[in-house]
Amino acid sequence: MAGILIDRIRKTFGAATALSEISLEIADGEFLALLGPSGCGKTTLLRIIAGLETQTSGRVVIGDRDVSALPPKDRGLAMVFQNYAVFPHMTVFENVAFGLRMQKVDEATIKREVERAAALLHIEPYLERYPAKLSGGQRQRVAVARALAVRPAVLLMDEPLSNLDALLRLEMRSELKGVLQQSGTTTIYVTHDQTEAMGLADRIAVMHGGVIEQIGAPQMIYERPATKFVGGFVGSPPMNFIRMPVEAGRAALDGFAAHCPGSGRDILCGIRPEDMRLAPGGDGLAFRVMVAEPLGSTLLLTGKVQDQLIRVAARPDAGLKAGDTITLEPETRRIVWLDPETGRALGA
Amino acid sequence: MTNSRLLPYLLVAPSVVFLGLLFVVPLVQTIVIAFTDQGGASLAHFRKMAGDLNFGLSLRNTFLLVAVVIPLQIGLALAMAVMLQKLEKGRDLVLWIWTIPLGVSDLAAGLVWLAILQDRGYLNSALFALGLIDGPTNWLSYENPTTLFIGIVLAEIWRATAIVLVILVAGFQLIPKEYNEAAEVFGATGWTRFRKITLPLLKPSLQSALILRTVLAFEVFAVVYALGGRNYPVLVGEAYTWMRDSQNDGVAAAYAILIMVISLAATLLYIRLLRTKPETQA
Structure with a gap:
């Protein structure tokens, strides 16, 4: 478990500014949603926190470790990708076990942790199957189980529900909230869907044009938008x-x-x-x-x-x-x- | 209605007829020639082929060449493809330069390397200028089988690695980058990612590249002929000699059948060894 400090993160691609001096603090165990339209910089910010992208300037601190210059594998986090990125050539069991195998955990612990994560996400019946045999929703569960199996200090989620159909999305949303509340993992959740952000997050950071327009509790964002953009983007x-x-x-x-x-x-x-x-x-x-x-x-x-x-x-x-x-x-x-x-x- | 149903068949017909005439017919003829003697079915040509002084040698040489060249080419092409993925700018230009040898005929490629390696070639001139040799040295004579072999291997690698590279580069582009990113986030080092993620997902492309390259490598001829003549006998070279110098198409056909059987066996082997279950594909 760990809090996260985003300290004046800037990112430019050539002449284009993707993020202009973002600062943000996320408490230990908090669920923060990064909400904004496409191109607002939310995914870039998430990828910088993950270490998959390098910031132009600024720091990322997880727990009390400055991880700004560390590769993703040394940052102690897990991630769920928009297209799941569940490895097609491995069984569900091996997918969920992947992070633990990389940490060279012993076989008994791997089995126990995989079963725990599989139980949380209700995918025990599919452990020996290959992902191609699963539905989108089931693959999504595998991706989340893979992330939770390593008991990460920080969980990053990049539009994890956007590839699901509407009904399944609703179902997964409430289930995800339950699972994450139980595990108490600090979570950053990127989405363009304001209902998802409202429903899941403890706090929402609304992003627009590379800056955070407003950050606060969902009801606060909804009732007292700080800018015209926030009022127009949140709520339908x-x-x-x-x-x-x-x-x-x-x-x-x-x-x-x-x-x-x-x-x-x-x-x-x-x-x-x-x-x-x-x-x-x-x-x-x-x-x-x-x-x-x-x-x-x-x-x-x-x-x-x-x-x-x-x-x-x-x-x-x-x-x-x-x-x-x-x-x-x-x-x-x-x-x-x-x-x-x-x-x-x-x-x- | 009838027209639109017939149309696809009409469109593929020319190529089917073309291949039928120029591939199936000669194939059947070759089989007939190989297995008949004086009007009756016979294995006489095969006996004659197997009894020839050069047969064992050419068989051994061909397999040795395949066994050395193919792994080197696959390894090199993999390394080159990985390096290409890392390039942010100029990728197309580098790929273009790397694939230039694909446009050169194999005989021409052999002649290029002959110009480098022969006794008064570029290599010897350079070595002489550096004071490393006293005079022309014949690297390609049959007294120097090792250097001749190395010369042929070099020429083959230079000539034919690019086709493996092109197939692998296409294969790389089919692998979504999220798989590698996910592996990276979950703690895999670069080498582990290559072994556990990239290689398994590249298997179908590797299989195609291996089959194509191996079949062609068993048919190696022009490069060997240009560099060493019959100093390094290979199977196709023997077939050519029987056909052209000895005017014996029966034994030449027997060689052709042998090469075909070897190629088919290699293909089947790859298909079995590198089988990808459909459910495990990306």
């Missing part, structure tokens, strides 16, 4: 950003008005689709419905407030259809106020 449908004029510390639009921070002439009102009440006849924003999508648990409305496109999650029985105009009442305490120029949240 994404957060709405409604531009409002400000006068004397009050933002006002249509029949809606609220106190707001900042001193600009305009402000962005960040509000989640589920945080707006339909208030027929009351004071609020006049919302013209353009598309209504019944999603089962909610009725997703897309439409316009003045000329700004927003989405609202209404109750499934709201009985609204395209062309209707209703009044929306945003829940004031759920609003995140952002600077329209910088896209950063303003302190309330």
Whole structure:
């Protein structure tokens, strides 16, 4: 078990900057998700921590060892790859045993540890089979078992569920969480899927363009996004950003008005689709419905407030259809106020 | 409907007819010539072949050449392919230069090495200039069988390693890099990764390269002929001599059949020894 310190890691490829001075601390036993769109640098950061890529500058410290210059095998970590990288020419048993064999562990210990890891991931029946005979989900389990068999201080996972179909992904997600909570392994988990990050992680670091936009607990990231990017990337449908004029510390639009921070002439009102009440006849924003999508648990409305496109999650029985105009009442305490120029949240 | 079903057969027909005429027919004829004498079935040509003074020698020489050249070529090609993988820039250029000998005919390759190794060749000129020899030394005469053999081995390696290299490079590119990365993360050293991951996954390519190279090596002729004439008798050389100098196509055909049987046996051996179970492939 070990914590991880990422200290001002920079990575450039020629003229392109993949990571600009990333600093990050992960506590012992913590589950951290690196969340971001493709090309944001999250996989590069993971590969630098693994030692598969060399940073341009900065340090990686695992436990109290500076591993910045060490090859992957000396860093005391295990990794699960996006395409599993389960060795096709070895049985499941040999795959899971691989790390232990490299450590020259005795045969009895190998057998015991492989069986333990196999039991955790429910792959005991397949130990003598070759990976080609397994389904994607089973191969995924083998890859995780191989990583857990060495009882790593740190576990790195690179989009481990992205090659699975939706149902299997959901199943593996909750199972993975259980297994990792049990083992207490410090885990860094790279994903572009915000539900995965929300569901699994103790903390999420949202990355964008080679920097960490925000880091915090999933609920915190969801409710109080630090930037417009985070609000738009986390949550599905994404957060709405409604531009409002400000006068004397009050933002006002249509029949809606609220106190707001900042001193600009305009402000962005960040509000989640589920945080707006339909208030027929009351004071609020006049919302013209353009598309209504019944999603089962909610009725997703897309439409316009003045000329700004927003989405609202209404109750499934709201009985609204395209062309209707209703009044929306945003829940004031759920609003995140952002600077329209910088896209950063303003302190309330 | 009928047209589109026939089309594939029509398209392969020319090559099938071509090979049928120029491969199967001569093959059958060769078998007939080898096994008949004065109008009846007979093993007389084979007896004559086996009783010849050069037979045992050419058989031994051919096997010796194969046994020395093939492992060297496989080892070299593997090393070259591994080095190529590590190059970040100029990989295509290096590969291109390494494969130039593929474009040279084997007789021409033999002549190139003859120009280097003969008594007034480049090697002797260089050695003389360095003061290492007093005058022309004949490395390729039958009094110097060791240097003649080394010369032939060198020429064969220079000429034919590239084909092994090309097959292995293609094989390397089929192995996803994550396998090596995973092995690296789980503690394998470079050598272990090569032995435990790369080599097993390269087995199908190695098998193809070995079969192709070995079959061709048993047919070695032009390079040997250019460098040593009959000072180093080999099987195909004997077939050629029986055919051309002795005008005896019966014994020549017997040699041809023998070479074919040896090649087939080698191929079967490789297929058995390097069998890859389909479920263990990438």
